[in-house]
Every structure is written in structure tokens, then in C-alpha cells.
Amino acid sequence: MSSSKVLMPTEENISPPAPESSAVTSSHESSQEETEKVIKVNDLNFAYDGKKDVLRDISLEIQGGEVTAFIGPSGCGKSTLLRCFNRMNDLIPTASITKGSIEILGTDIYDQYVDEIELRKHVGMVFQKYNPFPKSIYENVAYGLRIQGIKDKATLDQSVEESLIGAGLWEEVKDRLDASGLGLSGGQQQRLCIARTIAVQPKIILMDEPCSALDPISTATVEDLITQLKSKFTIVIVTHNMQQATRVSDKTAFFYLGELIEYDSTTRLFGSPAVKQTEDYISGRFG
Amino acid sequence: MSQSDPSSTPSADSKIRGGQFRKKGFTVFGLDLQDFIRFFFSGNASLAIVILVLICVFLAREALLFFPDHHQGLKAYRKSGQEFVDFVGDEVNDFTILYSNANVAYYAELNQTSLEQDNLLAAYRAVQSLVKNETSRVRDRLEDHLDDLEDVVDDLEEAEEDLAKLDPAVDGEKIAELKKEISELNAEKQQLEPVIAELRPELRKASETILNNSLTWKFDDASLKLSEEQREKFREAVLRDEPDAQGDHPYVAELKKISAGKKAAAAEQLVDFKATVTALRDAAKPLKSLHSKLKRVASEAKRESEKFDTAPGRRAALLEGAAKTSDPEEKARKIKMAEAVMIKEPDFATLTQPLYAAIPEHKAIAEKMRTEVAALVKQLPEKASTQGARERLKHARKAERTFDSTVSASLKKMDKWNHDKRYSVIGSVTAFIFGKDWVTNSSWHDFYGLLPLFTGSLMISIIALVVAVPFAVSAAIYVNQLAPVHEQNLVKPAIEFIEAIPSVVLGFFGIFVLGTMLRNVSQVEWLSWVPGFPMSERLTILNAGLLLAFMAVPTIFTLAEDALNNVPGAFSENSLALGASKLQTVLQVVFPTAMSGIIAAALLGFGRIIGETMVVLLVAGNKIKIPDFSEGLGVIAQPAHTMTGIIAQELGEVDNGSLHWRALFMVGMVLFFISLAVNYGAQKILIRFQKV
Numbered sequence: 002m003s004s005s006k007v008l009m010p011t012e013e014n015i016s017p018p019a020p021e022s023s024a025v026t027s028s029h030e031s032s033q034e035e036t037e038k039v040i041k042v043n044d045l046n047f048a049y050d051g052k053k054d055v056l057r058d059i060s061l062e063i064q065g066g067e068v069t070a071f072i073g074p075s076g077c078g079k080s081t082l083l084r085c086f087n088r089m090n091d092l093i094p095t096a097s098i099t100k101g102s103i104e105i106l107g108t109d110i111y112d113q114y115v116d117e118i119e120l121r122k123h124v125g126m127v128f129q130k131y132n133p134f135p136k137s138i139y140e141n142v143a144y145g146l147r148i149q150g151i152k153d154k155a156t157l158d159q160s161v162e163e164s165l166i167g168a169g170l171w172e173e174v175k176d177r178l179d180a181s182g183l184g185l186s187g188g189q190q191q192r193l194c195i196a197r198t199i200a201v202q203p204k205i206i207l208m209d210e211p212c213s214a215l216d217p218i219s220t221a222t223v224e225d226l227i228t229q230l231k232s233k234f235t236i237v238i239v240t241h242n243m244q245q246a247t248r249v250s251d252k253t254a255f256f257y258l259g260e261l262i263e264y265d266s267t268t269r270l271f272g273s274p275a276v277k278q279t280e281d282y283i284s285g286r287f288g
Numbered sequence: 289m290s291q292s293d294p295s296s297t298p299s300a301d302s303k304i305r306g307g308q309f310r311k312k313g314f315t316v317f318g319l320d321l322q323d324f325i326r327f328f329f330s331g332n333a334s335l336a337i338v339i340l341v342l343i344c345v346f347l348a349r350e351a352l353l354f355f356p357d358h359h360q361g362l363k364a365y366r367k368s369g370q371e372f373v374d375f376v377g378d379e380v381n382d383f384t385i386l387y388s389n390a391n392v393a394y395y396a397e398l399n400q401t402s403l404e405q406d407n408l409l410a411a412y413r414a415v416q417s418l419v420k421n422e423t424s425r426v427r428d429r430l431e432d433h434l435d436d437l438e439d440v441v442d443d444l445e446e447a448e449e450d451l452a453k454l455d456p457a458v459d460g461e462k463i464a465e466l467k468k469e470i471s472e473l474n475a476e477k478q479q480l481e482p483v484i485a486e487l488r489p490e491l492r493k494a495s496e497t498i499l500n501n502s503l504t505w506k507f508d509d510a511s512l513k514l515s516e517e518q519r520e521k522f523r524e525a526v527l528r529d530e531p532d533a534q535g536d537h538p539y540v541a542e543l544k545k546i547s548a549g550k551k552a553a554a555a556e557q558l559v560d561f562k563a564t565v566t567a568l569r570d571a572a573k574p575l576k577s578l579h580s581k582l583k584r585v586a587s588e589a590k591r592e593s594e595k596f597d598t599a600p601g602r603r604a605a606l607l608e609g610a611a612k613t614s615d616p617e618e619k620a621r622k623i624k625m626a627e628a629v630m631i632k633e634p635d636f637a638t639l640t641q642p643l644y645a646a647i648p649e650h651k652a653i654a655e656k657m658r659t660e661v662a663a664l665v666k667q668l669p670e671k672a673s674t675q676g677a678r679e680r681l682k683h684a685r686k687a688e689r690t691f692d693s694t695v696s697a698s699l700k701k702m703d704k705w706n707h708d709k710r711y712s713v714i715g716s717v718t719a720f721i722f723g724k725d726w727v728t729n730s731s732w733h734d735f736y737g738l739l740p741l742f743t744g745s746l747m748i749s750i751i752a753l754v755v756a757v758p759f760a761v762s763a764a765i766y767v768n769q770l771a772p773v774h775e776q777n778l779v780k781p782a783i784e785f786i787e788a789i790p791s792v793v794l795g796f797f798g799i800f801v802l803g804t805m806l807r808n809v810s811q812v813e814w815l816s817w818v819p820g821f822p823m824s825e826r827l828t829i830l831n832a833g834l835l836l837a838f839m840a841v842p843t844i845f846t847l848a849e850d851a852l853n854n855v856p857g858a859f860s861e862n863s864l865a866l867g868a869s870k871l872q873t874v875l876q877v878v879f880p881t882a883m884s885g886i887i888a889a890a891l892l893g894f895g896r897i898i899g900e901t902m903v904v905l906l907v908a909g910n911k912i913k914i915p916d917f918s919e920g921l922g923v924i925a926q927p928a929h930t931m932t933g934i935i936a937q938e939l940g941e942v943d944n945g946s947l948h949w950r951a952l953f954m955v956g957m958v959l960f961f962i963s964l965a966v967n968y969g970a971q972k973i974l975i976r977f978q979k980v
């Protein structure tokens with residue numbers, strides 16, 4: 002497999018080392034063409050215990066306004082990379098990136114001056130296991146705004162409604178906003194979690210296998226939702242399900258054993274994979 | 289042994305039970321080792337349950353027998369007319385509260401004018417007695433020598449007088465004797481005088497040393513600023529105060545004179561007040577004497593009633609004694625005594641007749657008194673110059689209203705009262721549960737009322753809970769959610785260790801450290817706005833509550849920590865991913881989710897607190913009285929007794945099977961049920977919590 006070390010970039014995602022980007026730059030200062038690439042991973046290594054790298058030499062750029070899918074066999078580091086984007090890995094005391102950097106909206110997010118709480122307001126996340134808080138539907142959606150100190154009832158009402166509409170849940174729950182979020186069906190709960198995430202109005206939404214706990218019908222609904230959300234958000238989705246990747250994503254990245262094997266437009270990656278491992282994986286020969 | 293049908297069980301094996309599937313190895317009646325091991329364990333488990341049931345049954349039997357006995361006692365209380373007399377007693381008691389408030393108010397006013405001098409005098413006495421104590425060794429020696437010298441001088445004078453009376457011609461021998469005695473006494477005097485002359489400066493020096501110590505003047509803080517001159521005068525006065533000093537130092541004498549003068553002047557000013565107070569006391573005289581008269585009547589009836597109740601027992605004892613003695617004369621005497629034992633029920637109608645007869649008299653007295661008292665209370669001064677007096681006057685006015693309504697109530701009750709009216713069993717239960725008095729070993733009547741003990745227990749527990757819950761829950765939140773691992777490993781065992789402190793040790797701490805500290809802190813002037821401050825007692829509801837709070841912290845902490853631990857980590861993760869800070873996550877997601885578990889923790893903490901005995905016994909002050917809630921929150925500065933404390937305190941001293949003994953068991957039952965209810969509630973809440 003060592004031969005597969007070659008990363009096959011398309012013409013647009015060769016990542017040139019950007020020395021000036023290590024300085025803290027606000028998204029306002031960054032130039033127009035850079036905002037197109039909302040996430041830039043530069044030669045990243047990551048270790049949970051500070052020693053053994055579970056991600057190695059990852060470099061990729063994620064285009065704004067697109068859906069990017071991460072695929073690969075279990076344990077290859079998809080979730081780990083995703084959780085690097087909103088620094089959720091910080092919750093594990095010993096975990097850290099050991100090499101390289103990540104720029105989001107032109108800012109190095111592992112810079113010492115970056116407040117990860119501020120970052121997470123811009124980079125939302127939807128988890129595999131839907132997990133509404135044991136609060137009412139309304140409070141679940143309003144949560145992100147409330148913790149930002151927004152108390153005005155009208156603002157909250159409006160945001161809750163817009164977010165629920167955005168998550169395609171409004172029609173189903175508008176009459177019982179005060180009912181517990183835990184009383185909904187699985188698919189509804191996941192969409193509630195999506196509503197909760199978009200209420201904060203992030204630029205990027207990270208989704209870690211958002212459908213793996215759902216039945217096929219709910220999965221279809223959520224997939225529809227993802228394609229709709231594309232117009233407003235940049236979405237990165239981890240999935241096990243290759244049909245899903247082909248259905249929802251514009252670009253796909255294939256990971257294997259902590260390395261990025263191939264990254265290309267979804268049609269090309271599934272249609273004519275450049276690397277043998279990718280082909281083996283998508284044709285179901287392993288994984 | 290089993291019937292075997294050869295047609296259906298052709299094999300020879302089938303003749304044994306179990307056939308080819310028969311248990312292997314050692315069996316008894318078809319039970320093998322596995323079964324016996326199982327029996328062993330289940331036996332142990334059921335033994336615990338059996339013992340628990342036995343304890344419950346024993347407790348319940350002893351406790352429930354309380355009610356018939358209590359009922360009996362209450363019936364006697366009514367039959368003998370004691371109940372009736374206590375109607376008057378209530379009036380007298382309420383009046384006494386009124387009167388003592390007015391009286392104290394008067395003296396507060398009276399002493400107020402000379403407060404400055406009295407304070408100075410008190411300060412002087414404090415220094416004086418301190419110096420006296422500290423120099424007692426020298427002082428006592430000086431005093432002894434001075435006494436001796438005085439005796440010698442007296443003897444000398446006497447001898448010289450005698451000598452002068454004697455005629456040298458006749459009593460030559462005696463004169464010689466006396467002369468010898470005089471010379472001896474003189475010698476003794478000469479010996480004593482230098483010693484005394486030496487001791488005086490020694491005492492002076494010792495006293496000066498004490499006076500130079502600033503601690504001696506420690507009372508002299510903000511409240512009483514002694515001027516340099518006053519201090520100097522106190523010094524002089526103390527130094528002058530040798531055992532044989534005559535009169536006071538002029539400065540002290542002056543203070544005393546001024547004080548007395550001011551008091552006299554104040555007394556003149558307050559002469560109306562004094563007259564009112566005296567008139568109040570006089571107004572109560574007829575009622576009080578009627579009360580004591582009726583008390584004698586009822587006591588007599590009660591004695592008769594007791595005699596009757598114990599008669600069969602005494603008679604049986606005498607007969608038994610007679611059967612045992614061999615001496616026929618003794619036997620005959622005992623039998624005769626036994627026959628003399630009255631078994632006839634006393635005639636309560638006759639015995640209580642004087643009570644009924646006293647109704648009109650009482651009515652006249654009480655009506656007259658209430659108008660008099662009402663008028664007199666109106667005459668009490670509206671304004672008072674001291675805060676204390678104002679408070680007291682307010683209380684007196686309030687007590688007047690209470691007194692008045694008590695009189696109305698008593699008059700009504702007396703009219704309706706009948707010594708022969710049935711006392712319902714329910715009445716005996718309510719008399720226990722809602723009884724306001726717990727009085728035992730009384731010469732009048734024993735009351736077994738739960739209320740003072742219950743309120744004591746409840747208040748202490750509430751204080752403990754109010755203090756412990758925030759403390760323990762915050763600690764749990766910190767340890768579970770915020771603290772780094774090494775701190776968790778330090779704080780958790782430390783808090784859990786509190787559980788290991790013997791409660792008697794905590795009680796000690798409560799008496800000698802916390803009690804004193806609380807009282808001293810409460811004396812601080814700028815804290816006087818705190819309800820209940822300044823406190824006069826060391827052993828109070830507050831003190832016990834604080835200690836119990838400390839004891840409850842580990843229980844609540846551990847359970848609350850568990851509850852927080854049970855909150856799925858995903859909630860935290862989701863919240864953080866939405867851009868919440870750790871603290872926001874804890875307060876808005878984790879804590880509300882763990883709420884019911886935390887409530888259950890608090891409930892179980894309450895169970896722990898209300899059952900605690902040692903600390904409350906040592907620290908709560910053990911005063912059997914419903915705390916006076918009229919002081920609002922300040923009520924926590926009062927002492928109280930508790931349900932656990934009373935059992936621990938009294939159970940050792942009562943006779944097995946007596947009413948008092950049963951009453952204590954009943955209190956135990958109440959505790960048992962409270963604990964049961966609390967635990968049940970906590971379980972319910974926990975089960976609901978697990979469903980989330």
C-alpha cells in the first residue's frame with residue numbers, strides 16, 4: 002500500500018504552503034478568493050496521546066458552499082479530522098495536532114489567540130447519535146442563542162421558526178413547541194439537532210455520520226435536507242454509506258489508515274478512481 | 289421408592305428417581321451441593337430481612353401500646369379535674385408572660401439613666417475580680433495573716449482588760465499567768481507584723497503586673513472607651529483594695545452614689561410606670577389564689593384516682609406476701625391489709641364538685657381581671673427610651689391580647705367541661721401528635737406532646753439542608769464537571785472522609801469551638817442586623833444545624849456527584865459544539881438534567897440529618913419548648929430539643945413498660961416513618977430520573 006502515498010489532487014486543490022497564513026488574520030481581512038476555500042488543512046498530523054499519530058500528512062482544501070464527504074473504513078480517522086475543525090478534540094487533555102495547521106475562513110484555528118468557543122459558533126456540528134437536550138423543542142433550538150445572551154423573545158421566536166423551517170421540521174412540530182424534544186421520532190430528533198445547529202448561523206456544518214442511527218425513510222429526509230442546506234452552509238459530512246456520499250456530496254475524500262488517499266469531485270472519485278485502494282474500497286473489496 | 293411402570297420404563301436405571309438424568313454426586317432428598325450453597329446464601333439474605341421485620345414488630349408493638357396507656361392517663365387527667373384547672377393555669381401563664389415583660393421593661397427604663405455609671409462599675413468589678421483571682425495566692429496569705437493578727441490583737445486587748453480588773457494582792461498567780469500570755473501574744477504580734485508588711489508590697493506588685501497586662505482591659509473596646517484618667521482611677525481603686533481595706537475608693541464610691549441618685553430620680557420619673565406594674569401584679573392575685581386552691585382540689589382527686597388504679601396491684605402484692613410468710617400473725621396482718629385496700633372507684637362527681645362550684649367565682653374574677661388588665665396595659669407608657677424596653681412593651685401588649693383571648697376560651701371551655709365526658713381514643717392520638725408540651729416526672733400531670741420535639745428536629749434539619757445542599761451540590765458540580773483529574777482525586781476522598789468523623793467528636797467541636805465562635809461573631813456590632821444576633825446562647829438551633837449540614841455534605845455530595853455522572857456525556861458535547869462555554873454547559877444542560885437526582889440526594893441527606901442523634905443531643909441546647917417564631921428568622925438563635933435527642937436522653941432513665949417509655953418508643957416510630965417516607969420519595973424521584 003505504500004505506493005498509494007501519492008495524493009491525487011485535482012487542479013484546484015494543490016495546497017501551496019502559505020507562510021503568511023500562520024499569522025492571525027480575521028476573515029474580513031482575507032481576500033475574496035480565499036473565502037472560497039473555507040477550510041484549508043496543511044500537512045496535518047494529529048495524536049490522541051501526543052505520541053502516536055492517528056492522522057498523518059493530511060492536506061486538503063474544502064470549497065465554500067459545497068458538500069464534502071469523508072469516506073473510508075472504520076477507524077481511519079474521519080471523525081478525528083472532522084473534530085479537529087471545531088476543536089472538539091481539545092476536550093481530550095492529551096490530544097493535540099503534532100504537525101501542520103488548519104485554517105478556517107483564513108484563520109489558523111490552532112493559534113494561541115483563538116477562542117475555541119467563538120470558533121464553534123462558526124463551525125457547527127451534528128453528531129451521529131441525535132441528542133436533543135431534555136428540554137422543550139423550542140428551548141432546544143433557542144439554546145445556542147440563549148447562551149449568546151440573546152433574551153429578546155421576538156428575536157428568539159423568529160430564529161426558532163426559521164431554523165425549524167430550515168431543518169424541514171416546522172410543519173411537524175409548530176403546534177407543540179413546548180413539548181419535550183425527546184418525544185420526537187429518531188429522524189425528527191436528528192433534524193431538531195440540525196435546527197439547533199443552524200440556529201446559531203454557523204458558516205460551516207460538520208456532520209459525523211448523521212444518518213447512521215436512522216431508518217431509511219428518515220435517512221432520505223435528512224439527505225434531502227442536506228442538499229437544501231448546501232445553499233447556505235458549507236457542509237462536511239462523514240459517512241459510511243457510499244450511496245449517500247454520491248447522493249449528497251460534491252467532493253469526496255477517501256481516507257485510509259490515517260492518511261488521505263484520494264480527494265476529488267464525487268463523480269470522478271466514484272466514476273474513475275485514480276488510486277487502486279479507492280477503487281477496492283468503493284467496489285466493496287475491503288472496509 | 290418411586291413407582292415404576294415396567295412397561296413404559298424398560299431400562300433398569302429408571303427404577304431410581306431422576307432416571308438417566310439423575311443429579312450426580314452427593315445428594316440429600318434430591319438436593320445436591322449446588323442447592324445447599326444456594327440455600328446458604330438465600331438464608332443469609334432472608335435472615336437480615338427476618339431481623340428487620342422482628343425489629344419493626346417489636347418497635348410497633350411497644351409504640352402502639354402507648355396509645356391505650358396514654359388514653360388512660362388522659363382520662364384520669366379529665367376525671368380528676370386537672371384539665372379544668374389547667375384552663376385557669378393557661379390564663380395564669382399568659383398573664384405571667386404579660387407581667388414579666390412589663391416588669392423587665394420597667395427595669396430597663398429604670399436602669400437606663402444610670403447606664404453609664406453602671407457600665408463603669410461593671411467594668412471596674414470585672415477588672416477587680418480578675419486581679420483578685422490572679423493574685424489569690426498572695427492575697428489569701430495576706431488575708432490569713434491579717435485575720436491572725438486581728439485575733440492576736442483581740443486576745444491581747446482582752447488579756448489586758450482582765451489584767452486591769454485583777455487585784456494584785458489576791459490573784460498574784462493569775463496575774464503572772466496573764467502577763468506571760470500577754471508577752472507571748474506580743475511576741476506573736478511582732479512576728480506577724482513584719483510578714484504582713486512584706487506581703488502588702490508583694491500583693492501590690494502582683495496586682496500591678498496584672499493591671500499592666502493589656503488583656504486585663506480587654507472589655508474596654510468599642511463599647512466602653514475608658515479615658516486615661518478613668519483607667520488610672522480604676523488602677524488606684526484596685527490597688528487600694530487590700531483584704532483589710534475599709535470602704536470604697538472615692539471614685540468608685542462616687543460612681544455608686546451617682547448611680548443610686550440617678551436611679552432614684554428615674555424612679556421618681558417612672559413612678560406611674562411602677563404603679564402600673566404593681567397594679568398589674570395585684571390584679572392577678574385573686575386569679576392566682578383561685579388557681580392554687582383549685583389545684584389542691586384536683587391533686588386530691590388525682591391521688592384518689594391513682595390509688596384506685598393501683599389498688600388491684602397493691603392488693604395482689606400483699607396477698608402474695610401473705611402466702612409467702614410462715615409467721616401466722618404476720619400473715620393475718622397482711623391479709624387484713626389487703627382487704628383494706630380500696631377497690632371501689634372514687635366518687636369523682638363529689639371530688640370535682642368544688643371545681644364546678646368555682647365556675648361562677650372564676651368567671652367573676654376573670655372578667656374583672658381582664659378589664660383591669662386591659663386598662664392597665666393601656667396605661668403602660670407608649671414610648672420608652674431604650675430599645676429593650678420598647679421591645680418588651682410591644683411583647684406585653686401582644687401578650688395582653690393573647691391573655692384576653694385565652695380568658696374567653698377558658699370561660700367557654702369551663703362551661704362546657706364535664707369530668708365524666710368520654711375521652712376519645714382519637715383524642716389521645718391528637719394529644720400526642722399536636723401536643724404542645726412534653727413534661728415528664730411532673731407532680732401535676734405528664735404531657736407527651738410531640739410538637740416541640742418535632743419542630744426542633746424539623747428546624748434543625750431545614751437549616752442543615754439549606755446550608756448543606758448548595759455547598760455539597762456546588763462541590764459535586766466542581767468535582768464532576770470542572771476539576772482536573774488530580775484535583776478530583778484529592779477532593780472526593782476528602783469530602784467523603786467527613787463521613788468518618790465520629791459524631792460525638794463533632795459535637796465536642798460544636799460546643800467548644802463553633803458555639804463560642806458563633807456567639808462571639810454575633811456580638812460584633814455591625815452584624816446586629818442578622819436575625820437572631822446577638823445570640824445569648826452557645827447551644828442553639830443554628831449551631832446544631834450548621835454541624836449537621838457538615839455531616840450531611842458527604843451524603844449529598846456523593847449522590848449528587850452520581851447524578852451528574854449519569855448525565856450522558858453527549859449532552860455536554862452537543863452543548864459545547866453549539867459554542868457554549870464549559871460553565872454554561874454545566875449550568876444550563878448538565879445541572880438541569882441531573883436535577884431530579886440532586887433532589888433525591890437532598891432528600892436522602894435530609895433523612896440522614898433528621899435521624900442524627902449525638903450532635904443534636906450535645907449541641908442543640910435541649911430545651912423542650914416550641915421555639916418562639918414571633919422573632920422571625922431570629923428563632924434560629926434559640927435552643928431546642930429534638931426527637932432523636934429526647935430518646936437518647938430519657939430512654940435510659942425510664943422504667944420499662946411505663947407510659948413515658950412507650951412515649952419515647954412512639955417518638956421513635958415517628959422518626960422511623962419520616963425516614964421511610966423520605967427514602968421512598970427519593971426512590972420515586974430517582975426512578976423518574978432514570979427514565980429521562
Ligand SMILES: Nc1ncnc2c1ncn2[C@@H]1O[C@H](COP(=O)(O)OP(=O)(O)O)[C@@H](O)[C@H]1O
Nearest residue numbers: 049055073074075076077078079080081082093
Ligand atoms: N478519544 C480517543 N482516544 C484515543 N484514541 C482514539 C479516540 N478516538 C478515536 N481514537 C482512535 O483514533 C483512530 C481514528 O478514529 P476515528 O477518527 O474515530 O475513526 P473513524 O471516525 O474514521 O471511524 C482510531 O484508531 C481510534 O481508535
Ligand SMILES: [Mg+2]
Nearest residue numbers: 079080081209
Ligand atoms: Mg467515526
